[in-house]
Amino acid sequence: MKLAVIAGASGFIGTHFRRELEAAGWQVRSVGRTTGDATWGDTAAIAGVLEGADFLLNLAGKSVSCRYNARNKAEIVRSRLETTAELGRAIAACRVPPLDWFNASTGTIYRDARDRPHAEDDGELGSGFSVDVARGWEGALAAAATPATRKIPLRITIVMGPGGGVMRPFVNLARLGLGGAMGGGGQKYSWIHVDDLIRAVLFLHGHPELHGPVNIASPRVVDNRELMAAVRRNVGVPFGLPTPAWLLKMGAVVIRTEPELVLKSRWVWPAKLQDAGFTWQHPDMDGALADIMAGDR
Structure with missing residues (x-):
């Protein structure tokens, strides 16, 4: 039986991973804050969990859907860098370390892009807090001394799927008649269905020749205007009032999140996956939303 270890398995993405892997016959172990087969801070126990694993998937980290005050920013950084560093120490202590270590990163590492897509080899990194977090996260992975384990940062774009995630607020806005374009509406929205x-x-686990950061995104990017139109179609609402940037910034304070999550233009191109022959099950926004809405029902 193949063995996968998931760090941060209790979140939206981790829950989907565990369910799908177990359904496919994998044994799944987990590392978490208070529950799991090992907990953070017990490096020896984590090493035991990792022993002989086919791969490690690290998703641990505080959600970025919060206000970026000093306390939250410090926890966003700490929860990513410290857990990644501890996993590196645990792998180094393994007699038979995992073959692969897939560590979450983010497509937000690239600059605000409205002129062209950004692939792994030609993407221009941006600046600001979110980019600094991504750089530090990938730096902690690179610094881990795990010569027998392939390390791949997953530059994940916005993950969509049934059971929660980012789509619920968009759907609620559309049902309230507020599902028009947000901000200017031209900002790119790179995304991936959780199944993909x-x-x-x-796929990456089965292709050991691939190395370095990998962009995890659908090849069919939409802009915010197209995203909201697709949401309206899928909930049966013909019209939605647009939301100007100034109102989004005010609303973000009320719901305790950051307007960057909506207003930044993310145009991420999955060149490595496409060149290696990966095929998407849900490449189109309308089809992905229909699947998500059916799953939520």
């Missing part, structure tokens, strides 16, 4: 994220990780 899972399939991409398994």
Whole structure:
């Protein structure tokens, strides 16, 4: 039986991964804060969990859907860098370390892009807090001394799927008649269906010749205007009032999140996956939304 270890398995993405892997016959172990087969801070126990694993998937980290005050920013950084560093120490202590270590990163590492897509080899990194977090996260992975384990940062774009995630607020806005374009509406929205994220990780596990950061995104990017139109079609609402940037910024304070999550233009191109022959199950926004809405029902 193949063995996968998931760090941060209790979140939206981790829950989907565990369910799909177990359904496919994998044994799944987990590392978490208070529950799991090992907990953070017990490096020896984590090493035991990792012993002989086919791959490690690290999703641990505080959600970025919060206000970026000093306390939250410090926890966003700490929860990513410290857990990644501890996993590196645990792998180094293994007699038979995992073959692969897939560590979450983010497509937000690239600059605000409205002129062209950004692939792994030609993407221009941006600046600001979110980019600094991504750089530090990938730096902690690179610094881990694990010569027998392939390390791949997953530059994951916005993950969509049934059971929660980012789509619920968009759907609620559309049902309230507020599902028009947000901000200017031209900002790119790079995304991935959670099923394709899972399939991409398994694909990478089966292709040991691939190295370095990998962009996890659908090849068919939409802009915010197209996204909201697709949401309206799928909930049966013909019209939605647009939301100007100034109102989004005010609303973000009320719901305790950051307007960057909506207003930044993310145009991420999955060149490595496409060149290696990966095929997407949900490449189109309308089809992905129909699947998500059916799953939520």
